[in-house]
Amino acid sequence: MSYQQTKMWIVDKGVEKETKRGHLREAGLCISEGQVIAFPTETVYGLGANAWDNQALARIFAAKGRPDDNPLILHIDEVEKLTSITSNIPLLAEKLISAYWPGPLTLVLPKAKEVSERVTGGLHTVAVRLPDHPVAREIIRQADVPVAAPSANRSGKPSPTTARHVYEDLNGRIDGIVDGGPTGYGLESTVVDATGEIPVILRPGGITAYDIEAVCGSVAIDPALSQQKESDQPKSPGLKYRHYAPEAPVYIIEGTLPFIQEQINKQQYEGKKVALLTVNEHLNEVEASIPLSLGSIVNAVELGASLYAALRTADEKGADIIFAESFSREGVGEALMNRLEKAASGRYIRK
Ligand code: AMP
Numbered sequence: 001m002s003y004q005q006t007k008m009w010i011v012d013k014g015v016e017k018e019t020k021r022g023h024l025r026e027a028g029l030c031i032s033e034g035q036v037i038a039f040p041t042e043t044v045y046g047l048g049a050n051a052w053d054n055q056a057l058a059r060i061f062a063a064k065g066r067p068d069d070n071p072l073i074l075h076i077d078e079v080e081k082l083t084s085i086t087s088n089i090p091l092l093a094e095k096l097i098s099a100y101w102p103g104p105l106t107l108v109l110p111k112a113k114e115v116s117e118r119v120t121g122g123l124h125t126v127a128v129r130l131p132d133h134p135v136a137r138e139i140i141r142q143a144d145v146p147v148a149a150p151s152a153n154r155s156g157k158p159s160p161t162t163a164r165h166v167y168e169d170l171n172g173r174i175d176g177i178v179d180g181g182p183t184g185y186g187l188e189s190t191v192v193d194a195t196g197e198i199p200v201i202l203r204p205g206g207i208t209a210y211d212i213e214a215v216c217g218s219v220a221i222d223p224a225l226s227q228q229k230e231s232d233q234p235k236s237p238g239l240k241y242r243h244y245a246p247e248a249p250v251y252i253i254e255g256t257l258p259f260i261q262e263q264i265n266k267q268q269y270e271g272k273k274v275a276l277l278t279v280n281e282h283l284n285e286v287e288a289s290i291p292l293s294l295g296s297i298v299n300a301v302e303l304g305a306s307l308y309a310a311l312r313t314a315d316e317k318g319a320d321i322i323f324a325e326s327f328s329r330e331g332v333g334e335a336l337m338n339r340l341e342k343a344a345s346g347r348y349i350r351k
């Protein structure tokens with residue numbers, strides 16, 4: 001793939017200032033004209049392209065090294081735009097939209113025939129999200145088209161939660177990066193299939209099973225999610241690929257702190273540099289070459305927001321192996337553990 005000059009625009013969440021609005025207008029126009037531009041959302045940084053432009057879509061796949069059959073999520077700036085990309089909006093989707101949009105919830109809906117196979121990977125459905133981030137929304141509004149935007153990382157790597165992560169993975173491969181500071185949730189959106197009788201969670205995220213059940217009265221979970229090995233048959237095609245993985249191998253350790261310490265010591269005796277993903281409350285209780293706290297044990301949102309940056313830091317600091325504590329699956333903890341299990345390819349060390 002040929003080298004491209006990657007432009008940088010610095011903005012923060014305050015989009016009121018005229019210069020910043022100018023940057024966002026320029027970024028939006030670049031997207032509508034067929035360029036691929038990374039921008040922040042409240043989940044992770046996305047790599048945006050005009051959903052009506054097959055060549056631009058192809059450039060997303062090339063820049064990321066993304067497998068062809070992994071469909072893209074379309075991003076819109078207002079609910080009304082759904083009519084151009086879906087064939088109908090089921091009642092349960094309407095309920096979820098009024099409760100959780102804008103926000104970290106992607107809905108899989110029946111697609112309009114105009115939506116390209118390049119977006120859907122040949123499926124009859126299309127995944128759509130209305131992000132809750134002023135920078136993302138303004139860029140999409142300026143682009144004035146639905147914006148296909150997967151995470152702005154090289155496929156397989158941890159998703160980017162800062163513009164620097166995007167730059168490290170994609171500089172020279174994409175047309176521009178809008179730096180709007182670190183993202184909020186730091187984990188990708190919840191993906192829900194809203195085409196059936198009851199909503200089915202295909203990927204856990206910031207909107208939890210509990211949140212969905214509260215609105216729809218019921219919720220199901222794609223059985224592929226409970227398998228720890230790579231599955232051939234998840235309903236969400238992207239889930240079958242290796243994901244979120246740093247260079248060093250990751251293991252999740254289930255057990256007491258002394259058990260965790262024992263595992264670390266074994267590796268360190270062999271001369272290995274061990275990174276430990278842990279919580280503030282345990283920092284003084286366990287010793288590792290590279291201790292990395294994700295935040296407080298009582299704040300699953302904070303732990304989730306720090307995960308990807310910590311995986312990248314472990315690599316940067318030269319970890320030979322990464323151990324992670326097994327965190328609670330309560331609330332957003334489900335999404336955190338799902339991503340961690342992917343990063344670890346399902347490897348656990350248990351007492
Ligand atoms: P990414 O944007 O890289 O975070 O990944 C998008 C996720 O949404 C992948 O796991 C896709 O498989 C999933 N997805 C996108 N479109 C569909 C669809 N029409 N049906 C099911 N899953 C989808």
Ligand code: MG
Pocket residue numbers: 150151159
């Ligand atoms: Mg991704």
